[in-house]
Amino acid sequence: MKRKIKEIIKKATSGALRLKIRTYQKAFDRMSIWDALFKYHCYYDKLPGSLSSANLMAKIIGRSDICLAHGFIYTYDPTKTRLVRAGVEPLTSITPDYALIINSDLREIMHSLPERRGDNSDFIGTLHIVTKAIEDKARAISEQQYEDVRYEAMAKRLPDLLYRDCQSLVEAIQKILFYNGLLWQVGHRHVGLGRMDLVLYPYYKKDVEANRLNYEQAKGLLKEMCLLLGKDSPIKSLNLIGDSGQYIILGGIDKNGKNTDNELTRMFLELFEELRIPDPKLIFRVNEETPMDTWKRSIRCLANGCGSPLFMNETLIMENMVRFGYRNEDVWNVGTSACWEPLIIGKSSDQNNPFISILACNALKKALTEMEDELDYGGLLQLVKRNLAEETRSVVVDKDYDYSPIMSLFNESCIRSGKDFAHQGSDYMYQGAQLLGLPNLVNSLLNIKKYVYERGLVSLGMCREIVQTDYENHLDIKQLFKSANDKKFGLCDEDVLRLSQELIGTVSETIGKLTANGHNVKFGLSSPSYISRGKVASATLDGRNAGEPFAVHISPLSSTIDIAEVLDFASSLSYPVNCLNGNVVDYVIPPVYLNNSDKLVPILRDAFKKGLYQLQLNVYDRATLIDAKLHPEKYPTLVVRVWGFSAYFNDLPEEYKDNLIARAGEYECA
Amino acid sequence: MSALNVISIQRGCIYDGPGVRTTVFLKGCPFSCSWCCNPEAFSGKEYYIDNQKCLKELGVYSLLCESCERKGGARSIIECPFSVCAPIAKRYDSEDLLKELLKDNSLFEQSGGGVTLSGGEPLLQWKPLVPLLSELKAANIHVSIETTLYMRDKQIVEHLIPYIDEWIVDLKLQKEHTKEDYFYVLHSNLGLLRESMSRIAYRLVYVETLQAEKVISQLQDLGINAFELLKCHSLAKSKYDKLGMPFMDYTPSDTAYNVFYRKMLEAGLQIVKHEI
Numbered sequence: 001m002k003r004k005i006k007e008i009i010k011k012a013t014s015g016a017l018r019l020k021i022r023t024y025q026k027a028f029d030r031m032s033i034w035d036a037l038f039k040y041h042c043y044y045d046k047l048p049g050s051l052s053s054a055n056l057m058a059k060i061i062g063r064s065d066i067c068l069a070h071g072f073i074y075t076y077d078p079t080k081t082r083l084v085r086a087g088v089e090p091l092t093s094i095t096p097d098y099a100l101i102i103n104s105d106l107r108e109i110m111h112s113l114p115e116r117r118g119d120n121s122d123f124i125g126t127l128h129i130v131t132k133a134i135e136d137k138a139r140a141i142s143e144q145q146y147e148d149v150r151y152e153a154m155a156k157r158l159p160d161l162l163y164r165d166c167q168s169l170v171e172a173i174q175k176i177l178f179y180n181g182l183l184w185q186v187g188h189r190h191v192g193l194g195r196m197d198l199v200l201y202p203y204y205k206k207d208v209e210a211n212r213l214n215y216e217q218a219k220g221l222l223k224e225m226c227l228l229l230g231k232d233s234p235i236k237s238l239n240l241i242g243d244s245g246q247y248i249i250l251g252g253i254d255k256n257g258k259n260t261d262n263e264l265t266r267m268f269l270e271l272f273e274e275l276r277i278p279d280p281k282l283i284f285r286v287n288e289e290t291p292m293d294t295w296k297r298s299i300r301c302l303a304n305g306c307g308s309p310l311f312m313n314e315t316l317i318m319e320n321m322v323r324f325g326y327r328n329e330d331v332w333n334v335g336t337s338a339c340w341e342p343l344i345i346g347k348s349s350d351q352n353n354p355f356i357s358i359l360a361c362n363a364l365k366k367a368l369t370e371m372e373d374e375l376d377y378g379g380l381l382q383l384v385k386r387n388l389a390e391e392t393r394s395v396v397v398d399k400d401y402d403y404s405p406i407m408s409l410f411n412e413s414c415i416r417s418g419k420d421f422a423h424q425g426s427d428y429m430y431q432g433a434q435l436l437g438l439p440n441l442v443n444s445l446l447n448i449k450k451y452v453y454e455r456g457l458v459s460l461g462m463c464r465e466i467v468q469t470d471y472e473n474h475l476d477i478k479q480l481f482k483s484a485n486d487k488k489f490g491l492c493d494e495d496v497l498r499l500s501q502e503l504i505g506t507v508s509e510t511i512g513k514l515t516a517n518g519h520n521v522k523f524g525l526s527s528p529s530y531i532s533r534g535k536v537a538s539a540t541l542d543g544r545n546a547g548e549p550f551a552v553h554i555s556p557l558s559s560t561i562d563i564a565e566v567l568d569f570a571s572s573l574s575y576p577v578n579c580l581n582g583n584v585v586d587y588v589i590p591p592v593y594l595n596n597s598d599k600l601v602p603i604l605r606d607a608f609k610k611g612l613y614q615l616q617l618n619v620y621d622r623a624t625l626i627d628a629k630l631h632p633e634k635y636p637t638l639v640v641r642v643w644g645f646s647a648y649f650n651d652l653p654e655e656y657k658d659n660l661i662a663r664a665g666e667y668e669c670a
Numbered sequence: 671m672s673a674l675n676v677i678s679i680q681r682g683c684i685y686d687g688p689g690v691r692t693t694v695f696l697k698g699c700p701f702s703c704s705w706c707c708n709p710e711a712f713s714g715k716e717y718y719i720d721n722q723k724c725l726k727e728l729g730v731y732s733l734l735c736e737s738c739e740r741k742g743g744a745r746s747i748i749e750c751p752f753s754v755c756a757p758i759a760k761r762y763d764s765e766d767l768l769k770e771l772l773k774d775n776s777l778f779e780q781s782g783g784g785v786t787l788s789g790g791e792p793l794l795q796w797k798p799l800v801p802l803l804s805e806l807k808a809a810n811i812h813v814s815i816e817t818t819l820y821m822r823d824k825q826i827v828e829h830l831i832p833y834i835d836e837w838i839v840d841l842k843l844q845k846e847h848t849k850e851d852y853f854y855v856l857h858s859n860l861g862l863l864r865e866s867m868s869r870i871a872y873r874l875v876y877v878e879t880l881q882a883e884k885v886i887s888q889l890q891d892l893g894i895n896a897f898e899l900l901k902c903h904s905l906a907k908s909k910y911d912k913l914g915m916p917f918m919d920y921t922p923s924d925t926a927y928n929v930f931y932r933k934m935l936e937a938g939l940q941i942v943k944h945e946i
């Protein structure tokens with residue numbers, strides 16, 4: 001018994017230690033040596049959700065320094081971090097409702113808390129502790145001495161701001177930054193920014209009407225806000241620098257169904273066109289009413305190479321969300337998790353990327369080893385589908401998640417129910433899975449159909465050997481599989497569409513029967529792990545060698561498929577209701593289109609009208625990327641969009657650079 | 671009914687007429703400009719041969735190559751499983767082609783675009799084009815045609831006029847062209863178009879052998895005062911390789927191109943520049 005306990009303790013500590021080592025490593029990689037050596041401290045939280053956890057949060061908030069930059073006070077100190085116990089997942093990719101935060105009154109929120117009872121005692125206790133820490137923080141900031149009068153004035157106002165609506169754009173931005181900083185500080189990751197054009201507009205309008213502010217001054221304030229949020233990008237980022245989940249969502253309908261298209265929408269687009277920064281980034285919610293002028297501005301912004309915005313078809317997404325289970329009255333406020341996974345701002349604690357991705361090609365690999373050689377193609381396809389269902393079931397698991405007293409403060413249903421935001425308190429906690437490498441599987445099956453079954457050029461035995469030996473002695477078949485088949489993923493062809501649709505259908509049906517932590521699960525066709533999982537995966541029958549990246553989302557693998565074709569293909573796919581966790585076409589667009597935005601806009605509009613889900617356009621040309629890889633010093637500001645987020649090209653690991661260069665080459669030929 | 675011989679269909683084109691267009695490239699051309707970016711149109715060949723894909727050339731052994739003529743076998747390379755051989759053109763009857771073109775009908779509407787017939791010289795296939803054109807007309811789709819207008823039989827041009835919304839006339843003013851009656855034919859066909867009040871745009875591919883002074887006077891003779899100046903490029907090299915045709919790079923220097931452009935402007939001509 002003792003030994004067992006020892007073992008358990010050992011396991012737990014080693015997990016904790018591993019976690020700590022990783023955290024310190026990241027700090028050393030991404031901070032100044034000085035900060036990492038002398039200031040960095042991580043606080044280990046053994047009991048998330050408990051009063052002691054809240055006390056730890058309070059301690060971190062109390063001990064962290066504030067940052068004075070760009071005219072605002074930011075409450076995030078990257079040298080202090082909270083680490084949750086190994087086995088507990090940090091809360092990732094959530095977006096608070098800043099509209100609610102800006103006009104919140106902390107006292108009123110605390111007054112409306114339910115009676116403290118046995119079952120909500122810890123929850124209410126944690127809220128009291130954290131609220132006090134927030135109030136103390138604001139007070140401490142206001143009591144500090146400042147050389148700059150701007151900061152002085154802002155600091156003095158801060159305690160008062162906690163208990164009232166903001167009166168100006170400056171105040172609103174400051175209040176956002178105050179709470180946003182705290183969310184990062186207590187260990188949440190990928191803290192989204194939400195609909196800044198919609199949320200901030202009333203404050204801007206008030207200022208303008210009172211003659212306190214003009215367009216350019218307001219733009220200056222937004223610029224300072226963005227620069228400040230992007231300042232700690234490396235340490236805020238998860239795997240790759242730039243992957244911080246700081247999304248600003250523009251456009252889309254408001255509560256009354258009217259399009260948000262105000263001066264701030266324009267301001268943000270102009271700013272990103274001018275700034276060329278990778279973090280924060282923009283997502284544009286488009287619908288049929290999105291004005292031509294706003295479209296054009298978005299294209300100009302993209303053409304400048306900042307990788308923003310990514311476009312999402314809000315009409316289609318909102319429809320599917322309602323059919324999935326989100327309430328009709330909530331979907332107008334759709335936002336996204338870190339990259340592209342839809343959620344409801346402020347109301348969702350959806351964890352949209354907690355599982356390892358469903359690796360589509362595993363289904364075929366397994367089928368090949370199981371099957372009898374006499375099986376016909378139809379039988380093989382059935383087997384693949386069965387395995388795909390099994391693979392799907394294996395990745396969706398229950399997980400233990402962190403708690404969030406701060407998010408709970410700004411969620412009415414948490415306050416009403418007396419439950420934490422991530423533990424039954426929020427309105428929605430659907431879970432999201434991702435399907436990786438669908439194009440690779442589709443192309444592999446099309447190859448088997450044609451070359452094994454129809455033309456008899458390749459045997460099933462050879463296929464097995466190829467997967468095992470990575471095309472050793474079969475270079476000819478690699479060539480055949482990679483480029484000879486005229487049917488391939490991305491081609492708007494009946495067979496290709498049907499096969500893709502069937503496989504998507506299999507995952508959809510399987511997922512439909514699963515739950516995680518008691519919640520329904522959705523899935524998407526865009527997985528960020530196409531490089532990392534590809535690295536350790538064996539060869540696939542689409543001509544991909546072992547170790548090579550999988551296809552990026554639902555983008556074609558072939559250079560013969562041009563933008564019109566792939567947009568047509570992606571619009572023709574019908575996305576099942578639960579296939580709503582991000583379905584992005586990622587395309588490197590020839591620069592000529594960007595110089596002709598009046599012609600590109602109708603192309604995009606038409607594709608969205610026909611049912612395109614999400615679109616990410618990149619604009620770099622291959623020659624520039626190659627040169628940038630060789631001479632990074634010449635391209636300090638080259639920004640590229642990687643998997644839903646943008647990053648400086650120079651910050652990317654070599655294999656990502658190579659992948660981008662290869663893809664830019666592919667599409668240039670198109 | 672005879673079918674149309676199509677080299678390729680390109681959707682999402684933004685330079686061949688108003689709005690976003692689907693351009694149909696048709697086989698056949700009376701000219702054979704050495705800088706042409708669609709040499710397959712006049713090459714007379716039926717297949718591209720991409721030796722970069724040939725395993726024998728690459729030195730990769732394959733059992734599948736054993737029966738190939740390149741290995742002394744009986745199988746023609748047209749049957750190559752590695753797609754070394756690919757047909758240059760595809761035959762469409764007008765119904766199928768129309769179906770293909772209608773895929774972008776809503777895009778045409780949104781962008782004010784339509785279909786552009788190009789080539790080669792599309793007028794050479796005027797006969798099978800007529801049923802397609804009348805269908806396009808019936809579907810209310812804007813049609814542009816990019817043509818040299820080198821068609822001796824005036825009646826053909828006359829016959830097509832009602833179906834075409836815009837004529838993009840590719841001017842063959844380069845000295846390399848030796849059709850003696852070129853200007854005569856062009857004059858007379860232009861006359862027809864002008865009489866019928868057709869919309870006409872002009873294009874000229876710039877290569878360094880063009881002499882500005884001569885071009886200016888030729889344009890004056892033709893009554894042309896605005897045109898698009900296209901800078902010749904070398905993007906078609908791989909096509910020449912696959913056709914087994916020698917490739918000569920006619921890409922002009924920026925200086926020569928700009929000098930020519932300026933001279934045109936000084937002569938009072940209106941020019942839109944296109945560089946790729």
Ligand code: SF4
Nearest residue numbers: 724725726735738750
């Ligand atoms: S079969 Fe194809 S690849 Fe093989 S030698 Fe013949 S042409 Fe070349």
